Amino acid sequence: MNSTYRAGQLNKRITVQRQVLTDDGAGGKTNQWVAVRNCWAYRRQLSAKESVQADQLKASSTWIFVIRNHPQKIKETDSLIYGQERYNIRGISPQDVDCPFIEITAEAGVA
Numbered sequence: 633m634n635s636t637y638r639a640g641q642l643n644k645r646i647t648v649q650r651q652v653l654t655d656d657g658a659g660g661k662t663n664q665w666v667a668v669r670n671c672w673a674y675r676r677q678l679s680a681k682e683s684v685q686a687d688q689l690k691a692s693s694t695w696i697f698v699i700r701n702h703p704q705k706i707k708e709t710d711s712l713i714y715g716q717e718r719y720n721i722r723g724i725s726p727q728d729v730d731c732p733f734i735e736i737t738a739e740a741g742v743a
Contacts, residue, residue: 675714
């Protein structure tokens with residue numbers, strides 16, 4: 633992991649969301665995205681691509697988000713919200729206690 637990040641580079645506000653099972657009010661349960669952490673992040677694009685699926689043009693992009701390490705660990709099943717866009721987490725650098733920052737690889741534009 634690149635340790636050359638500085639706190640001043642973390643200038644984008646993101647929300648980490650996690651799916652939790654909640655009561656639906658009718659005796660059943662439903663999965664719902666819930667915010668588990670709001671934090672500052674540094675963001676850079678890794679790649680972008682387009683494809684045609686079912687006669688429709690689809691676009692997706694892969695990004696690196698760098699955030700401060702925190703005792704509350706990020707999971708690969710979580711997602712990130714930046715602006716109005718949801719990013720699916722694809723990978724997370726080791727979240728060791730001695731690392732000040734962690735890198736999260738996330739993809740936008742995919743279901």
